[in-house]
Amino acid sequence: MSWWQRLWRKRQMEDQLEKELRYHIEQHAADLMARGYSAEAARREARLALGGPEQVKEDCRDARGTRWAEDFLHDVRYALRALRQRPGFTAVALATLALGTGATTIMFTLINGVLLRPLPYSRPETLMLVHGHSPTWNVQLYREQKVAYPDFLDLQRESRSVTIAAWLYDGGTVSAPGDPQYVDNFPISWNLFDLLGVNVLQGRAFLPKEDKPGGAPVIILGYKFWQRKFGEGATAIGSQVVLDDKPYTVVGVARENFRLEDNEADTFTPLAQDTAAYLKLRGPHPISVAARLRLGVSVGQVETELAIIGHRLAAQYPDTNKDRNFFAEPMHVDVGDARATLWLLFGAVGLVLLIACANVASLLLARSVSRERELAMRAALGAGRGRLIRQCLTESCVLACLGGALGVALAAIGARPFVKFWPGSLPRADDVQLDWNVLWFALGVSLLSGILFGLVPALRIRARRLEHSLRAGARSVVGGSRRVHGVFVTAEIAIAMVLLVSAGMLGRTLLHLSALNPGLDIHNLLVSRMALAPATLKDPGLMRAAWKEVLERAAQVPGVESAAVVDTVPLRQGENELGYWTSADVPPDNKLPFALATSVTPEYLRVMKIPLLRGRFFNDHDTLDSQPVMVIDDVMAQHAFGRTEVVGKRLWVPDMGPKPFLVAGVVGHVRHWGLAADDQSPVRDQFYYPYPQVPDALMRRWSELTSIVVRTKVNPLSILPTLRKQLRGETGEQVLYEVQTMEQLAKQTLARQRFLMLLFGVFAGLALLLACIGVYGVLAYLTGQRVPEVGLRLALGASARGIQWMVVRQSLLMISAGAAIGLTAAFGAAYTLRQTVAGMQPLEAGTFVLTLVVLMIASLVASFLPARRASRVDPMTALRTD
């Protein structure tokens, strides 16, 4: 029903009510006249008997049951009219609210997408992840244990409470169609798409007969890979794709944004066709397992069943499965530190919203004080106090909802760019969208803030003696509201102070962290992962030769100083952490100290410019046939051996065989885990061992992980085209991927701190601006109310300077109180930041003083403008007003 229909119907109902009552009175009067009353007396008697037509009408309207809605609509219309009448006030209030709710809604959109929305599979609440667990497994270090492929097959065959499917994170080189390229290939069990309830975009998923050793070589393409290789909209079904030298027929294309634990694959192949040796063993556990609860099955039943199967496997294969068990947990995406960052920002944004509310509240309060007489008049005409409060709240809620609508528009525009702006990549970024949750949230926030900033002005109605305001002019009520205004200013300043101190702390932290020595020379250093030609990967000897040749060819590129091979690169994700011990009497795995193990070629130290502290680094004589050696960093030296001489000592690393390593030298510590995070890393010890001493059995896995680092004499990116060409190999299948400079990597490790600082800076600036507008508005209003008083003072001989001081002193009091409260609260904020941000520097006096100075100057400027205006009042005009 439209506005006009509703209005029209309401009028019709009023007309009918009027007609009905008139008929009653006229009939009654006619009867009375028949009994001998005069016309005049009869009508009077009839009216009296009915008891005041207007009162009866009101009661009838109440009885209709739509009364509240009519009042509400009336109030809304009234509020809109009032807002239109004061465009200046409305614009400022709406802009403030739009900023506040907009920023809050953007943050909530992110939180909703990343943390709250169900996973984009069908009925995600019945999906689980199955993990392995053994008592010696270090979960803190390695995260959840996955499942061995033979164990998965047993689970799949024996479980009745769930259906399960599996995938493996793997990679390979696609050599056709197009240029050779390294891809993320996920071998999957045939039923994975079906189990997740996800349709393919083109073609079909795998068939059971394809998920067998020696099955037909078929492949499913990831959406982005398909677009890249075949172009938008082209059909790929039936085409050939050569992956690791093996031709596959494309049978399907995955839908857009299909991810497994937030990882997007380039290609999928049938898992059982993978012939890798480690998939035959129960020892390694590389398989990720998803489970779908069958109808009516509880999580408890699944746990019990998994425990029974695990127990049986442990009895049957004691060598590998002793004490290993399986458990299931609801499927989720590990969002890492995004969770803490999001909540931190949400808190900051919430503070900005509070300031916005305080601002609008003080604006409304100022308005309601000047409306006092209007409200008093309404009360005198019979409006109940509850009714007046309701009207005030309706007005503030209308204002808040308009502001909220603008805020939602802001969020709709701003949320996506904000995701792009996120450091690294935001987990579940595709799920960040406006949805009903977000709209409900925005509505809730708007109404809540509307009630929050409308409540104080509304409650004042109760506090005032209304007839008093009717009698007096607006002037007489200023005294009471000054205190309330003071509270608003104090609160705004306090909140702004918290945000300013936080931003200041983050800024100082960033400065401190950027100045840290990473332990190596990050300039003119190129880092890249590299894939060897698939044919090479079949033989360890070929692989060793290939790596040797890669380094020789790289060294010949003009501008290159030296090059080395390394498995895990500092400041980049990826690490291999192993337990070590100083004697042959090695305790179980979870009792061992851990160290970062890095295999490198002898040039590594020179390429990275890591200082050699004692002993020697590797040379060409350290081979598979010679004594296993390692070089440790100073942190590990201190940790393992204390003050004693280290070179010549022996270390046992159970995961690398029973033979001890000879410690050949000590080098400086490298901030491997990030400039900021390194100090908090659970593992800080580091050791290096020679790449040539990697055993043959591991050579293939190592070759897939290996990166090269290149020290250049010129800008490292400038040599990249030549380097690529030089390293392509005879078949052109040796490709560089994930090419970065070490400077970029170093910068990325501080991306989170930089991002937080930037946003806190923006929020703090916004808060300061809003607080200053608030201070200005309140003082302008208060001084405006004091014009007659100022006039009197001037007439009695006060100086302009004296008047200015009077106004500024008033604001100084509020600002100081706010700053004092803000400083106390800032300690809380500082604590939270130190808990959630790596490398956070403690709060120190310098930050405090700087913040305080900025805040004081800004707010004094804001209060000086009204002060100056007050001092220029013409005494005669001032005294004549009112």
Next chain:
Amino acid sequence: MPNKSDLPQGTLDLLILKVVALGAVHGYAIAQRLQQVSRDVVQVPQGSLYPALHRLENRGLLAAEWKDTETGREAKFYRLTRKGRAQLEDEAASWKRLTEAVGLILRMPEGAQ
């Protein structure tokens, strides 16, 4: 003139339903009828008659329609809906039970114990 009593709480609705049950009737006639039938004992507060009618109409117990009266004027006539009739039977029955119970208590001989 006999003593006029005020209506007990909630009985106005019941009386209105009963009067309207006899046939479609307008507001003034309802007031008249109530007064006549109760031989002026029951004082119908006319001011609350119309709100009560509107409330009953709103609850779907009464339906209303504009019709011409015998004098040729248009008036709003109320009649009972099916729901209203059910409600009337319910309330009449419970009123009867209540009055009987009250009567029993009042007839109790004093000092009998």
